[in-house]
């Protein structure tokens with residue numbers, strides 16, 4: 423009898439010990455592979471691993487789930503607490519490997535630079551679109567700051583860096599429109615922020631958030647001693663909700679190198695009598711970079727003809743203007759790499775009587 427009891431006791435002790443071992447293993451595994459676990463819960467069907475995906479596999483068919491995880495409807499709404507008015511800007515350009523490691527250690531980022539707040543639901547999903555070519559130092563510093571600000575604000579977001587292939591002059595309006603279209607092809611987004619790569623927000627209270635109005639964030643720059651650039655300035659960093667951006671037909675696709683696409687967009691808002699507003703915390707630090715040569719003459723002619731273009735130059739005329747080369751889910755952002763068809767842009771320009 424007592425031998426039997428001893429055996430039972432031994433068995434109980436052993437089972438408990440094994441259970442503890444299994445529990446410890448599972449918990450530590452969960453901590454180490456936190457990101458992977460979130461992937462499995464969501465519909466992250468394309469991007470479970472980082473890396474290139476062939477363009478044919480990229481597009482979400484209508485009705486297909488988002489490539490990023492869906493938010494859980496059962497969570498409580500997020501609160502934006504303890505946002506500081508003036509933040510410390512991190513201006514060191516770290517090697518990518520260190521930057522990836524630093525941000526991934528302190529944050530719950532998924533491949534493609536996607537983030538979902540933990541333990542609460544953000545009511546909006548935001549796409550940050552950065553037009554980009556050859557500004558690597560700016561990009562690293564911006565990402566190091568922007569991820570921190572957005573996570574402090576409890577935003578649910580993905581960062582898209584839309585890079586134009588070398589060989590054609592940079593076309594900012596078209597590149598930003600491509601960001602809008604291609605981000606939507608990957609997931610449903612409520613808000614779109616178009617963010618220059620060289621502008622770092624100075625306040626956490628400058629919320630990247632969309633309402634009924636178009637929002638100009640970067641109204642005051644350190645390099646201009648925080649004076650307003652000009653009254654109708656609407657460049658640098660802006661946020662639109664989806665309906666507003668499609669109502670104005672997006673940006674013009676026809677501004678090569680000259681910076682007039684932002685003034686053109688502002689005129690589109692006025693023309694359509696769409697509401698707009700300014701951030702209450704509008705301060706940004708502008709990083710230095712080499713300058714692109716500007717072609718103001720053609721840009722001005724184009725701007726002068728804006729009223730005849732608005733309806734047909736924008737989101738509804740991009741089809742033949744670019745080719746998607748690749749989509750790459752990097753640790754801190756989704757890279758959308760495109761080539762611009764300059765001949766087609768010139769053909770459209772000619773239609774408006776403009777030759778470059």
Ligand code: UDP
Nearest residue numbers: 553554555556557592594618619620681714
């Ligand atoms: N840009 C870029 N590479 C270029 C030109 C422009 O990445 O060669 C992007 C980048 O996001 C930059 C934005 O377009 O912040 C605005 O261009 P830029 O800074 O040259 O214009 P600025 O407003 O300083 O005159």
Ligand code: MN
Nearest residue numbers: 618620708711
């Ligand atoms: Mn600049």
